[in-house]
Amino acid sequence: MNSDIDSQPRAIAHQKTPRNWHQIFRKLTPYGFLSPYLIIYGVFGIFPVLFMIYLSFHLWNPVEGLGSMKFVGFENYILGLTDPTLWQTIWNTLVMAVLSGVPQHLVALPLAYFLVMMGSKARHWFTTAYFLPYITSTVAVSMIFYVMYSKDSGIINAALAFLADASWSSWIFGGLKEVLPLGWVQENGLIRYSVSFVVWWKYVGFNTVIYTAGLATINPDLYEAAKIDGASSWQRFRHISLPLLRPFIFFGVTLTIIGNMNLFDEPYVLTVGGQFAQTAGKTISNYLYQVAWEWLDMGSAAAISWILFVVIGIFTAIYFWFFGRKGLGGE
Amino acid sequence: MTYAQATFIVNLYRKIGKSIRNLLLILFGFIMIFPFLWSAILATHDRTTMFSGGIDFSFGNNLIQNYGNLLEIMDFWTGMLNSFSIAAIGTAVSLLFCSMAGYALATFRFKGRNAIFGIMVASMMIPPVLTLIPYYMVISTLGLANTHLAVWLPFTINPFGIFLIRQYVVASVPKDLLESSKLDGANELRTYWSIVLPLLRPGLATLAIVQFVFLWNNFLQPLVVLNSPEKMVITQMLRGVQGVPNTPWGAVMLGTTISILPLIALYMAASKQMIAGLTSGAIK
Numbered sequence: 001m002n003s004d005i006d007s008q009p010r011a012i013a014h015q016k017t018p019r020n021w022h023q024i025f026r027k028l029t030p031y032g033f034l035s036p037y038l039i040i041y042g043v044f045g046i047f048p049v050l051f052m053i054y055l056s057f058h059l060w061n062p063v064e065g066l067g068s069m070k071f072v073g074f075e076n077y078i079l080g081l082t083d084p085t086l087w088q089t090i091w092n093t094l095v096m097a098v099l100s101g102v103p104q105h106l107v108a109l110p111l112a113y114f115l116v117m118m119g120s121k122a123r124h125w126f127t128t129a130y131f132l133p134y135i136t137s138t139v140a141v142s143m144i145f146y147v148m149y150s151k152d153s154g155i156i157n158a159a160l161a162f163l164a165d166a167s168w169s170s171w172i173f174g175g176l177k178e179v180l181p182l183g184w185v186q187e188n189g190l191i192r193y194s195v196s197f198v199v200w201w202k203y204v205g206f207n208t209v210i211y212t213a214g215l216a217t218i219n220p221d222l223y224e225a226a227k228i229d230g231a232s233s234w235q236r237f238r239h240i241s242l243p244l245l246r247p248f249i250f251f252g253v254t255l256t257i258i259g260n261m262n263l264f265d266e267p268y269v270l271t272v273g274g275q276f277a278q279t280a281g282k283t284i285s286n287y288l289y290q291v292a293w294e295w296l297d298m299g300s301a302a303a304i305s306w307i308l309f310v311v312i313g314i315f316t317a318i319y320f321w322f323f324g325r326k327g328l329g330g331e
Numbered sequence: 332m333t334y335a336q337a338t339f340i341v342n343l344y345r346k347i348g349k350s351i352r353n354l355l356l357i358l359f360g361f362i363m364i365f366p367f368l369w370s371a372i373l374a375t376h377d378r379t380t381m382f383s384g385g386i387d388f389s390f391g392n393n394l395i396q397n398y399g400n401l402l403e404i405m406d407f408w409t410g411m412l413n414s415f416s417i418a419a420i421g422t423a424v425s426l427l428f429c430s431m432a433g434y435a436l437a438t439f440r441f442k443g444r445n446a447i448f449g450i451m452v453a454s455m456m457i458p459p460v461l462t463l464i465p466y467y468m469v470i471s472t473l474g475l476a477n478t479h480l481a482v483w484l485p486f487t488i489n490p491f492g493i494f495l496i497r498q499y500v501v502a503s504v505p506k507d508l509l510e511s512s513k514l515d516g517a518n519e520l521r522t523y524w525s526i527v528l529p530l531l532r533p534g535l536a537t538l539a540i541v542q543f544v545f546l547w548n549n550f551l552q553p554l555v556v557l558n559s560p561e562k563m564v565i566t567q568m569l570r571g572v573q574g575v576p577n578t579p580w581g582a583v584m585l586g587t588t589i590s591i592l593p594l595i596a597l598y599m600a601a602s603k604q605m606i607a608g609l610t611s612g613a614i615k
Binding site: 034055136140261262308 | 570590
């Protein structure tokens with residue numbers, strides 16, 4: 001990305017002529033073009049981070065205005081670090097990241113592999129269908145799933161009850177009879193799966209498209225050559241597609257991790273803003289929102305943000321350390 | 332076994348394999364589409380038919396009453412209009428700001444350029460949730476709480492968009508063209524506006540898709556900032572009726588279905604461009 005930086009022509013500058021307004025104006029031009037970025041990023045990006053350091057040492061209820069700030073030293077940090085809910089929500093976030101993220105890629109990869117075998121028209125229609133959840137609002141789809149998960153009238157419980165009763169399927173689903181109806185979004189034991197399924201459903205198509213694009217970059221001659229050498233379909237997938245897809249897998253997994261660290265909408269809607277299944281379904285973001293806007297303790301929320309910054313930073317560093325260099329293709 | 336029998340068996344296996352593959356693809360497509368169909372079906376039912384138990388895939392006849400209920404429980408069209416104006420204005424302004432910054436980074440050499448690059452890359456790495464508190468503090472300090480500006484302005488300088496435009500400038504705006512335009516006496520602003528921007532159209536279209544979809548679907552920032560009902564966006568309103576006792580779910584599902592229709596319509600018209608745009612980070 002940076003290779004062409006030095007090859008760009010310098011704005012024509014005549015060193016011989018004395019400095020004049022015209023020349024100063026020339027020099028300022030790039031900054032003029034960048035000024036919206038610099039101003040907005042300065043105001044919304046840099047200043048608040050500095051302010052947040054200051055805030056994390058204070059007690060502040062935003063409703064009472066800036067004057068109500070009280071210095072409390074490291075108290076917010078100590079409270080945060082010893083807060084079992086914080087560690088619980090970090091754990092929840094990680095568990096749901098794995099529950100939704102791993103199946104996303106395990107399904108998307110073979111699906112993309114099947115898709116590229118199809119004719120271009122069929123492929124287009126399938127891709128369009130798979131990608132649809134990605135463009136729709138998380139809140140809207142979570143509302144739909146909330147209705148589908150409903151304990152007494154949801155389609156999922158109804159379908160399970162039907163399968164448990166029907167003669168042809170009762171040998172598998174019959175055991176469910178005693179536990180039905182299941183409280184998909186009410187019970188702590190189920191909420192992680194319910195949320196993870198929605199997340200999986202929303203993003204699996206996105207990953208499929210990325211892998212389809214990745215597979216399209218692979219030269220078909222490679223498959224032909226392997227076929228002639230007697231490689232089976234599985235071997236071709238394992239030894240040609242998979243290694244060549246590595247940069248795409250790295251990209252997709254990175255996006256999944258980033259997305260899951262920020263998971264907010266789905267659990268927020270499915271647990272109805274933290275009324276049901278709070279302990280196991282609450283993510284980092286949900287907790288931060290709760291501390292800052294429901295308990296109105298901005299100082300603690302700022303301290304929690306910094307703790308999370310460090311925790312997420314450590315995980316990101318570990319991830320890039322283990323997979324980054326390999327994923328980018330240069331060992 | 333004769334040769335004919337062997338080929339028959341091999342072909343049979345192949346056919347079975349193919350049908351299994353197709354079946355999987357179709358089943359998967361069904362899982363992806365079903366929730367949308369289901370919400371559309373529920374939008375035509377009322378509480379009694381919805382909660383009667385059993386599975387019923389037919390459309391009910393309660394659509395009009397649900398629509399009436401919908402307008403009763405929330406100011407639906409205000410929410411749609413708010414969402415639309417935020418998404419449209421935010422997208423337009425971000426095209427301007429991102430293209431200005433991308434153009435500057437691609438064409439000029441100046442002090443601090445590498446530093447700005449570094450800041451942009453670094454800011455892409457920070458999880459947005461961590462910036463939520465500072466974002467809110469700035470908004471309330473500037474007196475922007477409960478305004479639409481607060482919801483779209485911070486997203487108009489999307490670093491992804493700036494990089495995207497920079498790539499497009501490098502790839503599709505010839506340097507000679509810029510030189511000759513300067514020799515013709517056009518100033519920088521004019522060169523940018525009437526020579527560079529038209530050449531960037533495909534890049535701008537991609538960015539517009541990304542920004543519009545993001546702003547239309549955004550929930551967290553409006554939730555934090557917008558608190559009076561006449562300012563709320565549609566995602567907030569839909570979520571808001573969830574806690575109401577005896578929620579008329581038919582009406583809520585109708586609202587949900589209508590709220591996703593604009594993007595689905597856009598998607599139906601230009602699915603290829605939208606898929607390409609929204610995955611453009613990967614394919615590059």
